[in-house]
Amino acid sequence: MKSIVLGQYYPADSLLHRLDPRVKLVSTFVYIISLFIVKDLPGYICVTVYLLAAVILSKVPPVKMLRGLSGIIFLMLITVIVNLFTIPGTPLLSFHGLHITVEGVYSAVRMMLRLVYLITGSSVMTFTTTPSALSDGLESLMKPLKIFRVPVHDIAMMISIALRFIPILSEETDIIIKAQKARCADFDSGNMVKRAKAFIPVLVPLFVSAFRRANDLATAMEARCYRGGDTRTRMKPLLYSGRDYLVYAADLALVTLCIMTRVML
Amino acid sequence: MNTIIEVRDLTFSYDDGSSGKPVIKGISFSVEKGGFIGIIGHTGSGKSTLLQLLIGLLKPRSGEILFDGEDIFSKGYDLKKLRSRVGLVFQYPEYQLFEENVFKDVCYGPANLGLTRKECELRAYEALKSVGLSDDCFYASPFELSGGQKRRAAIAGILAMKPEVLVLDEPTAGLDPAGRREIMNLILKLRKERDITVILVTHSMEDMASCAEKILVLDNGQIGYFDTPAKVFSHTEELESIGLSAPAVTYIMMELRKRGMDVPTDVIRPEDARDEIIAAFARRKA
Amino acid sequence: MAANRGFTPVPWAAAGGDPPCHIVAAGGAAYGNLKARMEDIIKTEELGFDYIRRNENGEVECIVRAVDDVNISVKKGEFVVILGANGSGKSTLAKHLNALLKPTDGTVWVDGMDTAEDGLLWEVRRTAGMVFQNPDNQIIGQVVDEDVAFGPENLGVPGPELPGRVEESLKAVDIYGLKDSPTISLSGGQKQRVSIAGILAMHPTCIVLDEPTAMLDPAGRKEVMRALLALNDVEEITVIHITHNMDEAVNADRIIVMDHGKVALSGTPTQVFSRVEELLAYGLTVPDAVMLAYELRKAGIGIPEGIVTGPQLTEALINEYNH
Incomplete structure (x- = not known):
């Protein structure tokens, strides 16, 4: 993965x-x-x-x-x-x-x-x-789009957070697959429909976890006084x-x- | 007693990244039927990897694991059957719950074994009862339960496959003291009632001291010690050098002995410490 | 089965019997330590909070009183540990100190500011910073220094001032060497210290930590505890540490025990840990040394009360033994 x-x-x-x-x-x-x-x-x-x-x-x-x-x-x-x-x-x-x-x-x-x-x-x-520098750069390059009310900062923040969570979620997927295999799940046999269905026990926990993480992260960002991009300064x-x-x-x-x-x- | 699991010269490395360095380095040990083995080791010592190897979720680079005398990595070996006989409870197992209600979720394992619906339901019912979940939880969504209840529901999901060996990776992580007590008592109860062999990974030396018959110390992919708890915990300095420790009472007894009290130092359980100290005081009076 | 000889599934303290105690009962001000004369940084008055649970159609299903009539005050520079079983209301209480939740009843003051007042929101959050349980779900930056700067950036701290703040914060938790490391490569204990540094960089007066050690291994727990004690000692930052690990409460100035949304006990570790049976009834436990001392005392061995740590116990036992 x-x-x-x-x-x-x-x-x-x-x-x-x-x-x-x-x-x-x-x-x-x-x-x-x-x-x-x-x-x-x-x-x-x-x-x-x-x-x-x-x-x-x-x-x-x-x-x-x-x-x-x-x-x-x-x-x-x-x-x-x-x-x-x-x-x-x-x-x-x-x-x-x-x-x-x-x-x-x-x-x-x-x-x-x-x-x-x-x-x-x-x-x-x-x-x-670094992905965050990339999203900063993207945000800056897209600034002209702000005139058309494109939420440039929000998009850049989303990209940056998504990039940060990709490795975490991919590791989590791996663990969930293994855990369901420990419950004798079979992901490798049967026709396409059966195989797709076999992934429900992986996808549901993964979504639940992603939502929980998103919720936690939003709370943590709020606790650290995040309120959009307008008043933020930059260290770099x-x-x-x-x-x-x-x-x-x-x-x-x-x-x-x-x-x-x-x-x- | 006869051997149920035998690990022979097992070596494993992840092929992606980490430059192929082995995580498990040629370890051998065996587990007796009905035994209670505790595995301790610093984070990254290879504990979780070893557990995954035990049920064939990972393939070793070399070596073998014999379950009931058969090599589980040999061609054509039925891994599904193995996994029903050796149940692995992952860390934070409640994160794998997915069905709309607890009962259905517990049925998932037995259903994968191809059992009839009735048999699945009977097993699920029994498993849920044995982990001590009350009936009103059965048809609740798994996401509505408390932390401790979720964990027990997840353990029931493994028990419903009627494993002979129960492998648990830090089953008490993140729970409060009452929750931890409940889970540890549950494991002991299951072992007594079902005659299950238990392999338990935990960071709590106190839990190890009170439950395990033998402790396997993993250090950097190798076996440091594999012995009775009292013997393993007597090596306090060596344990500390690999990021582990002995139970708190062992340190107290060692210090007491050093300062002249007539007590043994191989004491690892608080109740034994209490009795030994009382006895020492009685001897002194006499 | 020989190894299981003598194992008692329930905590091994025999139930019943009145423990000798000098504690001031629930809600009372039982702290007589040096810092008591200083100002309150946190104060709650008759704090109550209801969670409204709704069913799928959005109709109110039930109302859960998570926090009920809580009156606590924390002095500047204190190290307070809040203990409580899951569902005792300690996390809900913590979220009030950072204005993540607003009281249903009563008032919460943070450094004299009423947290219910919208205009003070950001100043409240800056003053009482908050660290959460899951190390992965609160780090926003991909590189350590970027994450630490996130808070002050949000506060609008001028750019040139930021590297200095990051440096001092990372040094305060002893991980300045990891400044340029990707956050994903850190251990759990390191991640939590990065989160603490991220709060420090906002120059708070108080840090509230909601079970920061629950998901860590013993080594990680020690790292975090060492960092917190140092912050309290050296930087004189008020620490409110929520945990259900008893060993982490031993060094606190004061322990508050929550049960069913209420403050059940409050006092110094010595006072609180002398109430062994009550703590067990609240779904908690006591450190092994405390338990051992308690049992020995019950068995008639004359050791003094107020023993909290292993060294204290050995000292007392040796004294008695040589007497």
């Missing part, structure tokens, strides 16, 4: 950890757009340099990053296979009526790179940013510094270069 949570925060003291979360959110967004702009080798070189710089500057052990990729191996395999066999073009190999084309190989490699880069890039962000206010502007510059450079590789080459 725990492996689902993509890129848990990895505490370290690095340039990336110290960056403003807004910069990291925007950069990740720019990076992903760039990934979809580039098509050829020069473009991929730009993106690779950007990604490698980020990984190195993050001080997160590369092994941790790779472990994050293990979750999508299956997805990568499907992408590669589909691309290999379905793209028409100059034939390279053929057997049993299936053809692999040069274009297919290029496309498969490209798609795989894109996936790997996408996951690695976004996990650099989640590894270096979001302030841009020199390095943040540098990264914005790097983002601009990245996206410009990527567009140039498409237009000029």
Whole structure:
């Protein structure tokens, strides 16, 4: 259950950890757009340099990053296979009526790179940013929406609390499943309907517990004088510094270069 | 007496995270039929993991557990049957109640065993009676009961499967003194009436001293001691070094002895301490 | 079965017999300690609270009197332990001290403020901070320092002042080293200390703790108790600690015992723990040393009254033995 949570925060003291979360959110967004702009080798070189710089500057052990990729191996395999066999073009190999084309190989490699880069890039962000900093950043970036009466602070608070409780609830799910198994519950046999029904004894206690936790947490927040976002101050206010502007510059450079590789080459 | 559970050279590690370090490190012990084994250990010593291994909820890296002479991890072993014969009561078991009323919830275990409805209901009734819940609780929602009642209803849910071995993970956690007393008395009563083998994990050394026949001390996944309570609790310094302690009265007796009173130090129960002190005073008078 | 020889399922004190006692009865002011001359930080007057239970259609099913005619006062700097079985009303009482609940009858004053007055709500909550039972359900931040800052942030404490408050609060409960740790990785005892630090950062005069040790192991309990005693001693913070673990009450300045919504006993640990039978009747118990002393005294061994801890008991026994 725990492996689902993509890129848990990895505490370290690095340039990336110290960056403003807004910069990291925007950069990740720019990076992903760039990934979809580039098509050829020069473009991929730009993106690779950007990604490698980020990984190195993050001080997160590369092994941790790779472990994050293990979750999508299956997805990568499907992408590669589909691309290999379905793209028409100059034939390279053929057997049993299936053809692999040069274009297919290029496309498969490209798609795989894109996936790997996408996951690695976004996990650099989640590894270096605490979820609460992320929700702070999101709140700040969404501030303009306040004009349209979007409860920006409440949404950010909800996201942050939800993120905090995911590991707790997933551990709880595990325990409840085991406890019902101790009462001879069978989750693995029978048809779909029977299997779905078998989970009621897990879901009901889980919901009850989630509500109890929510209730407790609300009381605790009230006891600590929480009354919405309007009068709150921040211990770690979001302030841009020199390095943040540098990264914005790097983002601009990245996206410009990527567009140039498409237009000029 | 014959052995009902035998653990042989058991090693276990979680594969996710924690860098695969074993949580249980090659432990071996056996449980006699009808015995009362207490397991104590610091949080993280592997107690809960060991309990889950006992009913096959986790698979060991190596080693085996024999129940009634058969290895429960061998291929084709009927784990469902095992779990009906070895009932595991989790910590805070009331958090697993889910049915609309207590009676139905207690029927869940027997129903999973494929028993007829009538048989389920008979067993549920008997189980609820034996944990001492009154009839007016039977059709109440489990969420309306008091903390102590919920806990007893959850224990009834395990008892309804008529286990031969009852394994309990801190059954008194979070209860008030009266609730704790009720649960401990219930366990002793069940053992007497049904001849059940009991394996109990608790942080209360006083409960251990008054109930257990043998205590297994787990330290960092290994067995520190496996002996009678009096012998285990005589190692006060060693116990303290692994975050445990002896019952309060044992310390009092040791101090009395050190300061010249003629009392034994292997006393672990308050009533025995009282008698020994009275006897010491009587001897002195004489 | 040999090991069970002599086990008596009921508490082993024989019932009946009048315990010798000097206690002042329920509701009375029985504390003659040094701090008594100081001001009241908490005062309740004829406090009563009804829970209204409704059925599924929202109709009133029954009314439960959870707290009934409670008159207590707590002096600044006192360490008060409230004991009581489940359902004795101690948690309901605690929630009144933080204005999470408002009295049905009577009045509660926190540092002179009437908790029923809406305008004073936040000041009441800041003055009497509250820590709850479940360590997981009261931590809001994902990292220790973020969580500790949550309270003062809500109070609008200026940003530059916050890191200092976090630092002093974490140091007061001796976990400054965990400042940057993810809260999820902490032990139960550490989590509860983070919660205490989160209250301290709001600069309260009083902390109310509702069974903070109930879900902890013995090591965690010790950690929390050590932290609370230190806060009371060093920072002179008033502590109101609710528990049903008798050993945690031994070091209190005063114990209040609740039963069925009322204050049943109030006095120093020595006074309260001399009422063994009453405590048992309220669904409580007494520390082992107290029980042993009580039984020995009943058996005619001449040890003085007022023994609460193991060392006191051994001292008294050795004195008597060598006499």
